[in-house]
Amino acid sequence: MEKEYTRLLLPAHLLLLLFHPAAADTVPVVARSPGCSTKCGNIDVPYPFGLDPQCAIHSGFELNCTTVNGATKLFHDDLEVIKISVKDGKSWVKTWISRQCYHRANDTITYNNAWINVSTYVLSADDNKVVILGCDSLAYMLSDSYIIGCLSTCDDKTQRPKNGSCSGAGCCQANLPRGVSYYQGFFNSFYNNSEPRLSSTSCNYVTVMETKAFNFRSTYLTTSEFWDADGSRTPVVMEWGISRNTCQEAKVDKETPYACVSSNSDCVTNDFGYLCNCSSGYKGNPYVVGGCTGGSVGLVVLVIAITCAYLIRERRKLHRIKKKYYRQHGGMLLFQEMKSQQGIAFKIFSEEELQRATNMFDEKNVIGHGGHGKVYKGVLKNDVQVAVKRCMTIDEQQKKEFGKEMLILSQVNHKNIVKLLGCCLEVEVPMLVYEFIPNGTLFQLFHGDHGQHISLSTRLRIAYESAEALAYLHSCASPPILHGDVKSSNILLDGDYTAKVSDFGASILAPTDMSQFVTYVQGTCGYLDPEYMQTWQLTDKSDVYSFGVVILELFTRKKAFNLDGPEHEKSLTLVFLSAMKNNRLMDILDEQIKNDENTELLEEIAELARQCLEMSGINRPSMKEVADKLDRLRKVMQHPWTPENSEELYSLLGDSSVSSTGVVTTENFTIAKNAAMGLELGR
Structure with a gap:
């Protein structure tokens, strides 16, 4: 849709030639x-x-x-x-291929790992793709902020490789996020340790290359043709400034x-x-x-004549295309459901409305971006500020279910979740319209250069509010909603610094059968659930793992993944688990919140984070359990628990702190205090 719109406007711009002297x-x-x-x-x-x-x-x-x-x-x-x-x-350059080869004769595997790191260029997200070749090959590109990859398989019955087809059978492709200037190619050992089946020397490949320059051939899987074609290099398009x-x-x-x-x-x-x-x-x-x-005046006159005829034809074509996309994304179904269910505060926006609200999606209005697209600040006609999420791609299954899923998401109503106000369906990739949250993201608050002091109580409150929002999505939404990309940059802060979980959309309704599970790897470094990387099944426990990393960010003020740090300090999770194992927790906590009075509370928070970061999802708590634990810790911090003010303790905890005579004893006080802090949980 975006391309069609551009084609319509470009000839009109040529009318400006009338006002330029030849x-x-x-x-x-x-x-x-x-x-x-x-x-x-x-x-x-x-x-x-x-x-x-x-x-x-x-x-x-x-x-x-x-x-x-x-x-x-x-x-x-x-x-x-x-x-x-x-x-x-743009510049076209040749870059290298990463290769993994199995040698049947001596049962060995060899690797050639390629990488690129340039300061003058970024990889063009529009012109290139990540290409993976091989049988049972799960490979990926690691950039400074993303992991991008996919799985290619070969099955003689159902997944036979075909020339010209790169849809998972011996070949798969993945889209690139924007702004990447660095990457390395890797193979996932979970899938690549099995013996290749096609020849005595079979290889898997991963590279970034120009989409137009690639045409899959099945002989790439049985020979070294792909590697030898141009000295083990492929063409790639770079953008420069x-x-x-x-x-x-x-x-x-x-x-x-x-x-x-x-x-x-x-x-x-x-x-x-x-x-x-x-x-x-x-x-x-x-x-x-x-x-x-x-150009010349004569050329301008000719262009004007052609443009007039072109505009008439293209306007009619544009109207037909908009109607097609509206029906394709379930617009009629969504409209009828909204009419039958009175009181739903959800609107279907036109493309023109959102263009006007964002000043034609001016780059000045960009307030966030990632691997899936950009988010723009906009102002509607009634002066209501909104955030417009403009995604890049959507698959065929999502197109069929989009209207139904929008209806479900429109009914999500929680004070700690960013409200979905509506969507635009008359474009190729639907746009989502959310309420605007003014104070930026949790990531910006903690990792910006402002040096702002953030108290322990504020951090604990933000953690609790975020956990409550995720618990609501998992337990109260019908059907349950999996976030899939929990991270500090997806937790927004309103005017009172209340947490608002954001960036969940039509791609994350809980799957109802195995065929709906995600079968490609894409996420944010430092937050990815290791079990998801092994099984490619996104579950509610995947969100729990990612939230455990957010807890670490809140109380260490360190980034989840630090590409510039030493090898053993790149992953915040690994640094934390090592500190816990060696009884060095206090060494990694933020200096702003450490003191003798907080030690016991901080240890409880750390233990909760450790449980969330268990390698096996079945050993992790649910988000409801995480929220409940944070709520108890928050209430304990709000009250100065001493025997002198035992009446407040009694009102909060009930009979657990009172002896048979009705008197709060020191022994029972300690027991009750420990129970409030959940010291027995998980021990």
């Missing part, structure tokens, strides 16, 4: 030193790139032209560059010159930073003075 043919003045070469073999090297320091806009755009085995090749560090597009802000600044930041930057020097050029912010384009009706190089030139 530009004379001029020779652009290149903003670099004279004598700079613009070719490396048969590859164009346009500015801002250059083959010498004085020829590139800055060091990140310096390339190297060299001869390899008699052939002239272009390199950026150790990446071979095969094409550069100034217009698109002049710097990490946005357009607004670049224009006021005193230290770095603004790059869009040609008249009739525009600045564009992308996933990397900012780049320059020639304005509508102009073409050329916006990075050189006079580089953007226009």
